[in-house]
Amino acid sequence: MTASLAMGAPGARGVSIAASNIGMLFEREGRAVHALDDVTLDIPAGRFCYILGPSGCGKSTLLMLVAGLYSPTRGRIALDGQPLTGCYPNAGIVFQTDVLLPWLTVLDNVLLPAAVKRLPREPARARAHQLLERVGLGGFEIHYPSELSGGMRQRASLCRALLHEPSVLLMDEPFGALDALTRERMQTDLMKLWADDLKTVMFITHDIEEAVLLSDEVVVMSPRPGRILRRLPIGLDHPRSPEVRRDPRFHRIVDEIRDLFHETGIL
Amino acid sequence: MFQTRLSAGIRIAIGLAIILVAWQAATAVFHIPNYTLPSPSAIAAVMIKEWRPLLQNSLVTLQESGLGFGLSIVVSVPLGIVIVYSRWVEQVVYPFLVASQAIPKVALAPIFVVWFGFGLLPKVLIAFFIAFFPIVVNTVVGMSRTPPEMIHLMRSLGASPLQILLRVRLPSAAPYIFAGVKVAAAFAVVGAIVGEFIAANSGLGYMQLVADNNFQTDLLFGTLVALSVMGIALFYLVGLVEFVVLPRPLRQNRIEGGSTL
Numbered sequence: 001m002t003a004s005l006a007m008g009a010p011g012a013r014g015v016s017i018a019a020s021n022i023g024m025l026f027e028r029e030g031r032a033v034h035a036l037d038d039v040t041l042d043i044p045a046g047r048f049c050y051i052l053g054p055s056g057c058g059k060s061t062l063l064m065l066v067a068g069l070y071s072p073t074r075g076r077i078a079l080d081g082q083p084l085t086g087c088y089p090n091a092g093i094v095f096q097t098d099v100l101l102p103w104l105t106v107l108d109n110v111l112l113p114a115a116v117k118r119l120p121r122e123p124a125r126a127r128a129h130q131l132l133e134r135v136g137l138g139g140f141e142i143h144y145p146s147e148l149s150g151g152m153r154q155r156a157s158l159c160r161a162l163l164h165e166p167s168v169l170l171m172d173e174p175f176g177a178l179d180a181l182t183r184e185r186m187q188t189d190l191m192k193l194w195a196d197d198l199k200t201v202m203f204i205t206h207d208i209e210e211a212v213l214l215s216d217e218v219v220v221m222s223p224r225p226g227r228i229l230r231r232l233p234i235g236l237d238h239p240r241s242p243e244v245r246r247d248p249r250f251h252r253i254v255d256e257i258r259d260l261f262h263e264t265g266i267l
Numbered sequence: 268m269f270q271t272r273l274s275a276g277i278r279i280a281i282g283l284a285i286i287l288v289a290w291q292a293a294t295a296v297f298h299i300p301n302y303t304l305p306s307p308s309a310i311a312a313v314m315i316k317e318w319r320p321l322l323q324n325s326l327v328t329l330q331e332s333g334l335g336f337g338l339s340i341v342v343s344v345p346l347g348i349v350i351v352y353s354r355w356v357e358q359v360v361y362p363f364l365v366a367s368q369a370i371p372k373v374a375l376a377p378i379f380v381v382w383f384g385f386g387l388l389p390k391v392l393i394a395f396f397i398a399f400f401p402i403v404v405n406t407v408v409g410m411s412r413t414p415p416e417m418i419h420l421m422r423s424l425g426a427s428p429l430q431i432l433l434r435v436r437l438p439s440a441a442p443y444i445f446a447g448v449k450v451a452a453a454f455a456v457v458g459a460i461v462g463e464f465i466a467a468n469s470g471l472g473y474m475q476l477v478a479d480n481n482f483q484t485d486l487l488f489g490t491l492v493a494l495s496v497m498g499i500a501l502f503y504l505v506g507l508v509e510f511v512v513l514p515r516p517l518r519q520n521r522i523e524g525g526s527t528l
Contacts, residue, residue: 067423089425099416102516103438116424116434144516164424 014200015080015090015167017043017066023074024061035061036072037225043217045080048194048201050211050218052257054266058226059204060096063172066202067091079168089117092161094174098153100145106132106156107141113164124163131159135189151182155189162193168200175210187214188242195239208261212236212253213244220260230260305485313485314492320474325493327470328459331387335394336455336501340448343399347406347444348432364403372397373461380466390467394458398451405447409440442517445509452501456494471497 024036035058043049053059064070065077068087077084092113100109107128108115114124132138135155145153154174161169175183187210194201194214205211211218212234220229234253236244244250261267287307293299294306301309314321350357376393383389413436421431437444463472471490478486509518 064419069419069422087422087425091423093420093423095416095420097416099414099420101417101435101438103441103514112420112434113424116421116426116430144514146516 021075034225050215053221092166331390332459339398343402390462397458409443
């Protein structure tokens, strides 16, 4: 299955993301921070897009703007052609930390979107169990987050983000805090889940190899104020297995991004 | 968990027994007169003899402090919520609340008696006035400590402000609120006693004054025991409610923002 097929495939969900001329200024400890400068980005429906950039380049801010959690200082964001006003209600977000509610069990945490949106109980429970099973958390439903490892918690938060079948999945460096082995496991899990659902994904990272491994397209950003340096389509086939890492094309793209970072003084 | 609690209870009982035996022995060995320091057995004897007035006056004090305590919860938790949600209230009301804590609240008791007379009302109000502040502060602190990511998460799911309050902010503030409520339980009893010291014709504080005037030191200690039992009972009652209401990860004792009497 190729990325282009994913976009047009019958039953493909997902919405397009269109950000035009986004500028973002905010104040932190009394000083103005210029986070984003004239960012224009189109992500077609169903595409798995990685935003890659150095720390502090405003990529997380871009994700928050797409989620509608903040309003941009300049420019417009539209999801599925509709200008964004307030929070986009059908997004699933995975944050840098798991943000599980410590007083709820794993199952109730995963069911939180259903509780907030007052979705029918039984189908939501069935889906929660199914998602937890898929990421290897079957049997941990009645545990509290404090009883789980960091990787397990982040997997539970991925299940929560997917529960309400969002049309866009926004991921803000969710694997950054995990150890290397857990991160690879999560990457494999995510590839499987995405192959099932084919929704639009906007994934923030500073991990070049991860970006190339998982995505249809890598958008490279400059240091603050964040601008888009280059957009690289990744022509590797889906579904991908971890063996893609041995593919010469994989290395070519990774090297190209490294070179770009060298040229711009990021590396 | 239960095991450690049980053994802690046994340790406390052993410690208490040692103190009582030493106390009893000291009063006998050093011939300490009953009007200076009565022996534990003398206190027990007078408590058994005077059980009826002790019980009646305890119920009076329990009613006063209970009403003041209840009122402090009913007023303080919503007040704390309003302070967190309203910038205006936070800037206008909260500084006054904090400043009011510089006043020795016990010294306000005579004024309350002047305003509200000798009955139940002034004692309830003094108990309330002493007890409400720790709950307000802990509610404000607890709610402000809600991780912003949790609020982002809720907003991204399309949660209403009420849903955010009920599902995230109040649960994350709950351990702080309960810590404040426990402090308030003890403070409310103090408030009721202070009210009774100033003007009353019943209650344990009144009973203490009478016993003091009659040089009945043993009865004075007897009322003290009754007061301690009441304070401890209220404290553990709150603990019990906390245990029943809060899920396991939230049951921690956190005390924030102390208060003065």
